[in-house]
Amino acid sequence: xxxTLDAVAIRFRAAPPLFPPLxxxxxxxxxxxxxxxxxxxxxxxxxxxxxxxDHGFVCSGRIVLNGRDLAGLPPEQRRIGLMFQDAVLFxxxxxxxxxxxxxxxxxxxxxxxxxxxxxxLERAGLGGTAxxxxxxxxxxxxxxxxxxxxxxxxxxxxxxxxxxxxxxxxLRAEMRAFTFAHIRDSGIPALMVTHDATDAQxxxxxxxxxx
Ligand SMILES: Nc1ncnc2c1ncn2[C@@H]1O[C@H](COP(=O)(O)OP(=O)(O)OP(=O)(O)O)[C@@H](O)[C@H]1O
Numbered sequence: 001x002x003x004t005l006d007a008v009a010i011r012f013r014a015a016p017p018l019f020p021p022l023x024x025x026x027x028x029x030x031x032x033x034x035x036x037x038x039x040x041x042x043x044x045x046x047x048x049x050x051x052x053x054d055h056g057f058v059c060s061g062r063i064v065l066n067g068r069d070l071a072g073l074p075p076e077q078r079r080i081g082l083m084f085q086d087a088v089l090f091x092x093x094x095x096x097x098x099x100x101x102x103x104x105x106x107x108x109x110x111x112x113x114x115x116x117x118x119x120x121l122e123r124a125g126l127g128g129t130a131x132x133x134x135x136x137x138x139x140x141x142x143x144x145x146x147x148x149x150x151x152x153x154x155x156x157x158x159x160x161x162x163x164x165x166x167x168x169x170x171l172r173a174e175m176r177a178f179t180f181a182h183i184r185d186s187g188i189p190a191l192m193v194t195h196d197a198t199d200a201q202x203x204x205x206x207x208x209x210x211x
Contacts, residue, residue, distance in 0.1 A: 001028050001066050003049075003157050003189035008061035010044055010053075018044060019210040021061055026189035031160075031180060031203035034193045036210030042193040045210075046159045049191060050082060051075040065157055065189075081155030081188075083179070085166045087146035089134035095121070095145055096130035102153030120148045124178075140171045147179055151186055158183060160192040164199060176202050 007021040018041030026032040034042050048059040051074055063070045070078055089098045099117040107113045121127055124144040126137075134142060150158065163179065164172040180202055183190045192203060200207050 001156055001188050002026065002064075003032070003191060004062070004064040005049075006062040006064065008045070008048065008059065008063060010041055010048055010057055010059050013056050013058075022208055022210065023061075024191075024206050024208055026157075026191060026205060028187045028189060029184040030205040031183055031190045031192055032205050033200040033203050033207040034191065034210060035195070035197075035200060035207065040211040042210060043161055046161055046191065046193055049078075049157075050080050050159055051078050079154075079156045081150040081153060081158045083147060083150055083158060083160045083163045085162050087139075087143040089137075089142055089146055089149075091134060093134075094131050095126070095134055095137065098134060098145060099149045099152055102149060106154070116152065120152055121145075123182075124148045139167065140175060143167065143171075143175050144178060147182060151182060155188060157188055158190040160190060160194075162194055163192065165194075165196070180204075 003026040005022055005024045007023055009017040009021045011017045019036065024032050034045060036042055044057060047053045049063055051070065053059060065078065096117045099120055100113045103113045103116060107116065118130060121130055126141060126145060129137060129141065137145065164175050167175055176199060192199065194200060
């Protein structure tokens with residue numbers, strides 16, 4: 001699975017483009033990093049890839065996932081996972097039901113879903129937390145559970161917008177290593193927006209600076 005941005009540029013209505021045309025190739029399991037000053041359009045670029053551009057924005061160039069040009073496709077047909085600063089688990093569901101959420105459409109058997117969720121929790125170092133209320137987990141545990149929920153939905157690519165910026169320094173290093181290792185293992189391409197040069201170094205993939 002690969003993600004290719006080919007001369008992608010975004011403008012708002014008749015305004016000039018937010019940044020010069022951007023090209024980047026992200027290989028399977030690789031993490032491409034987008035850096036640049038505040039307001040340059042980094043989050044808007046992720047919106048364009050995910051299919052969530054606000055009304056009035058126009059995207060030119062090509063965004064190609066696994067050989068398929070994404071132009072005009074709605075988000076649900078793109079199957080792109082998202083990871084944001086705030087790892088939000090549904091508060092009214094147990095940890096296991098949170099992870100099972102994205103599986104329900106694809107895996108019909110309840111016990112099969114449960115097995116997949118328990119295995120994912122083990123992999124994330126969260127064995128034994130399945131039936132707990134998410135509010136009883138630590139911030140780091142919640143962040144790991146949220147990432148596993150996203151990966152279990154088998155996205156074709158992953159978008160990360162400042163994924164570690166709200167975590168304290170120790171947790172940030174741990175979560176960075178955890179996230180990047182799981183992306184590499186999953187073999188999906190990821191695109192990460194960050195202000196933090198250490199994130200970019202850890203990602204060890206292609207890096208672009210907008211503007
Ligand atoms: N719905 C909108 N309508 C008009 N302009 C918008 C809209 N959303 C964002 N913008 C503008 O588009 C530009 C890019 O915003 P964006 O959030 O993508 O920047 P960013 O590089 O991610 O910034 P930051 O690093 O501060 O998060 C900004 O100038 C912003 O004001």
